[in-house]
Amino acid sequence: MHSDVAISVKNLTKTYRIFGHPGDRIKQALTFGRMRFHREFTALKDVSFEIKKGETVGIIGRNGAGKSTLLQLICGILKATGGSVQVNGRIVALLELGAGFNPEFTGRENVYFQGALMGFTKAQMDKRFDEITDFAEIGEFMEQPVRTYSSGMFVRLAFATAMHLNPEVLVVDEALAVGDAGFQKKCFDRIDSVRTRGGVVLLVSHSMEQIAHHCDRVILLEGGTVVFTGKPPEAIHRYMGLFNDPRGQEQASQRVPDLSTDDKLIHRPNYNPAETRWGDRACTILDACLVQNGIEDPPLVILGARTEIKLWSTCHFDSEKLVFGLAIKSRTGAMVLATNSRFLLGPGEPLKQVAGSMLCTSFFFTPFFEPGDYLVSIGVTSEMGTGLVAHDRRYDSLILNLRAPQPNDENANASLSCRIDVIQAPATIDR
Numbered sequence: 041m042h043s044d045v046a047i048s049v050k051n052l053t054k055t056y057r058i059f060g061h062p063g064d065r066i067k068q069a070l071t072f073g074r075m076r077f078h079r080e081f082t083a084l085k086d087v088s089f090e091i092k093k094g095e096t097v098g099i100i101g102r103n104g105a106g107k108s109t110l111l112q113l114i115c116g117i118l119k120a121t122g123g124s125v126q127v128n129g130r131i132v133a134l135l136e137l138g139a140g141f142n143p144e145f146t147g148r149e150n151v152y153f154q155g156a157l158m159g160f161t162k163a164q165m166d167k168r169f170d171e172i173t174d175f176a177e178i179g180e181f182m183e184q185p186v187r188t189y190s191s192g193m194f195v196r197l198a199f200a201t202a203m204h205l206n207p208e209v210l211v212v213d214e215a216l217a218v219g220d221a222g223f224q225k226k227c228f229d230r231i232d233s234v235r236t237r238g239g240v241v242l243l244v245s246h247s248m249e250q251i252a253h254h255c256d257r258v259i260l261l262e263g264g265t266v267v268f269t270g271k272p273p274e275a276i277h278r279y280m281g282l283f284n285d286p287r288g289q290e291q292a293s294q295r296v297p298d299l300s301t302d303d304k305l306i307h308r309p310n311y312n313p314a315e316t317r318w319g320d321r322a323c324t325i326l327d328a329c330l331v332q333n334g335i336e337d338p339p340l341v342i343l344g345a346r347t348e349i350k351l352w353s354t355c356h357f358d359s360e361k362l363v364f365g366l367a368i369k370s371r372t373g374a375m376v377l378a379t380n381s382r383f384l385l386g387p388g389e390p391l392k393q394v395a396g397s398m399l400c401t402s403f404f405f406t407p408f409f410e411p412g413d414y415l416v417s418i419g420v421t422s423e424m425g426t427g428l429v430a431h432d433r434r435y436d437s438l439i440l441n442l443r444a445p446q447p448n449d450e451n452a453n454a455s456l457s458c459r460i461d462v463i464q465a466p467a468t469i470d471r
Contacts, residue, residue, distance in 0.1 A: 045128065046209055046240040047091040047114060052123035054084040054109055083109040084264045086123070093129075096231070096241040098251040098272065100279050101261035107244050110261070111135055111213050114242070129208030129239070132158070134198055141198065143187035147178065150186055151201050158205050168204045175226070176200035196223060203230045210234050213244040225373045228254060248276050252316040252435055276318035280430055302326055304352075305437065309337050312415065315437040323355040323362065323393065323420050323431040330416075330440060340443045343411060349403045353420050353432070355393040361423035362391040364460070365433075366403045368414050368440065376409045382423070384460040390423070391462060402461045407442055414440040 057078040059065050064077035084106045091097050099107050112118040114125055115133045140157070141150045151172055155165040173182055176196040181189060186197070202210070210231065231241050231254065245251055251258060251272055258275035260268040268278050304327040305311055328351035329336050341347060349366060365380040381391060381401070393399055419433035 043128075044092050045090050046093045046095075047128070047242075048124075048126040049090070049110075049114070050088050050124050052084055052087040052110070052113060052125060053082065053121045054106075054113060054118065055080050055082045055121040082264055084113070087261075087264075087266055088123075089259060089266065089269060091240055091242070093238045093240060094235055095256050096235050096243060096254055098255035098258040098275070099242060099244045099261065100246075100248075100251060100258060100275065102282055105261040106264040107261055108135070108213060111211055111242065111244060115211060127209055130158070130206065131209040131211065132202045132205050132207035133211040133213075134202055135211065135213045141186050141194070144185055146185055147176075147182040147189075147197050150197070154201050155205065160205065172197075172200045172204050175203070177223075192223075199227055199230075203227075203234075207234060207239060209240045209242070211242045214246065222374070228373070248279070248318065248430075248433075249435065252276060252318065273316055273318045277320065280318070280320055283429070305434070308438070309339070310438045310440070312436050312439050316435040317433065317437075318435075319419070319421075319430040319432040321432055322357050323353055323359050323422070325351050325353050325418060325420060325432045325434055326398075327352040328418055328434075328438060330438065340441050341407060342445050343442055344406060344408055344445055346404065346406055349405075349416065349418070349438075351401050351418050352398060353393075353401065354398045355395055357395050359393045359422055359431075360390060362393060362399075363421045363423060363428065364391075364401045364403075364462070365417075365419045365421065367417040368407075368409075369417075370409070371413050371415065376414065377405060377407075379403070379460075381460050381462065385462075400463050404459050404461070407440075409442060411442050411444050414442060416440050 058081050059068075059078045068075065068077045087106075087110065099110065101107050109118065111133070112135065113120055114127065115131060115135065116125075116127075117135070140154060142153065145153060148169070151169060152162065152165050155168070156162075160168075176182070176193075176199075178189075178193050178196055181193060182197075186194065189197070212231070228250075231243070234241050241254075243251070243255060255272050257269065258272050259266055260275050260279055262282060268275055305325065306313075308327075308329055310330055328349065330338060330341060331348040331350055332338050332341055332345055351364070353364070363380050363382045366377070367375065367379075368377040369375045385391075391399075415436040416438035417433070417435045418437060419435075420431050421428040421433075422431060
């Protein structure tokens with residue numbers, strides 16, 4: 041394995057024996073394997089990939105695709121049926137909430153216990169303990185048995201302990217799903233620091249926003265095999281295709297139109313070239329802009345003044361039950377506004393759009409955040425029986441530069457109310 045490779049997986053296969061009855065195990069043992077009382081289930085089949093130092097790699101797939109099995113093989117928890125796994129560096133895993141914690145031990149005792157398992161001395165853990173306590177923010181519960189902890193306290197302590205054991209390879213399997221937004225932000229800052237210092241992060245999550253924002257590369261598993269490895273937007277699109285198209289992601293990919301010549305958003309002065317975009321593109325967002333005091337694309341947005349975010353969308357197929365979404369977050373990742381048309385319009389006639397038509401959707405709100413730069417995400421989905429189907433999600437697509445009002449600024453107020461207007465737009469976008 042080359043020195044710049046942190047994880048090397050070659051032809052990895054894991055097969056389980058499934059017995060119909062507990063007694064069948066004894067029967068098979070007594071016949072010395074000459075008679076078969078089980079069936080085999082292959083969770084992973086011939087999986088191969090390499091991860092280099094300094095990468096954050098996401099692993100996505102539907103339930104039962106083999107994600108957790110793969111991580112357990114990488115961590116050495118399971119033994120492979122075939123193939124090999126090589127890991128270069130100290131590996132720390134958060135595979136399950138509170139895994140490895142003794143419920144009868146206090147938080148303090150579990151911190152030292154986890155450190156001992158990783159080869160740290162008591163003196164080394166003494167130096168880290170205060171930092172772990174500050175990060176976990178569970179106060180006096182550090183001295184209480186962890187069986188008394190809430191799920192949120194569990195994950196705080198587990199993550200704080202793991203991150204202060206200096207992992208060179210960090211494996212996270214949905215462990216942050218129960219954390220609040222503020223704690224998740226703090227955790228992902230630490231995760232990014234692992235990559236910055238040359239470590240590797242393996243992240244399994246059903247949150248495509250997390251995958252899109254934090255991963256350099258994504259591995260898509262389906263039926264125990266790798267069906268795609270590449271950049272997050274394409275991987276997410278193929279993943280969504282597994283749900284949206286019963287024939288699989290290959291057919292779903294074929295219906296994505298080439299919109300590079302129609303996309304006017306990329307020419308806006310507030311456009312963020314680092315945006316992440318995914319969806320099946322059955323309906324697409326072709327343009328969007330900020331409007332304040334009747335001015336499109338203002339270089340500065342005034343705090344406390346009525347603001348509009350306008351977006352134009354077109355559908356390539358007849359679409360029903362459309363949902364338009366808006367989210368605004370700070371540069372540090374703190375969400376300050378998140379809403380959608382379903383919430384704002386309430387129950388009633390759902391939004392529809394026929395193929396080839398265009399809609400102009402406007403979100404009106406009054407920003408009353410701290411002055412500074414904010415990132416705007418927009419998207420369009422459809423309500424289906426299985427949930428929301430993403431058509432076009434443009435993550436961090438616009439930059440909103442908010443400044444405090446000057447003494448002569450008018451119409452400033454402290455409201456954060458939000459409303460939406462949706463109108464049929466002309467066939468072309470007038471700007």
